Amino acid sequence: MSQRKEIKQAIEAILGSKITMRDDASNPEDELKADFIRAIELYEGVWKRQNNLLEKEGLDFTSYDEQYFKTIEGLIHFCFEGVAADAIIFYVYSRQDEDGILHPFVDPKGREYMFATIDDLWEFMLYWAEEMMRP
């Protein structure tokens, strides 16, 4: 018997339940999460840069960047379901106010979700995807 199978049986004996040994070398969920985080961090970085230029240097690039942000927002709405798209845009622009206070994202049913980190947003995306799959 292979060591992998022996180890699986040993863990099942300890936990008293069947388990799955999931290969991590090419885990599509992790890859998807990494891609998502990279894209959203870049998006947020551009937004923060625009704000910093205005606040610290007095340079107003709002009009200059407007078409650029509209393009990104359009692509987000094109790629994601409505509430998921709103959550992403809320995460970048509105989750934190000028005093650094976090505000909740509110779904159409009035339920609130706090996005302290990008991981929280990712968890919401997974949760919302499952909600959408419900009959």
Add this chain to the structure above:
Amino acid sequence: MKKKTEREVLSIEIVYDYKDELNELIKSEDFNRLLLEEAITTIENALDKKRKSARIFYIPNLDCSVVLDYRNFSKVLNTAIQFYEQQEEYDECAKLVRLKEQVNESKKRNKTSN
């Protein structure tokens, strides 16, 4: 057995030459406690995040993760309750009974909504 943390998930390297060594590990109270503690933590997290499975730990030498399916959460909690009963850690048992109730409630809610 070496233990270290990788990302947010516990990483445990399980290396042995003979099957007897693995059997020793299965009998080890410390190892049982470690796995059950980690399973409980990940089940709590999965419930909190409304996930359908819990990734308990990672085995780097096999490059795979040990994943527990939602439908088996109660079974593992039963095993943990028995373990802590044997250790006479009744506070922990009480905590796990509440967690098991939470799992059962969550199952009921899902059945109702489906």
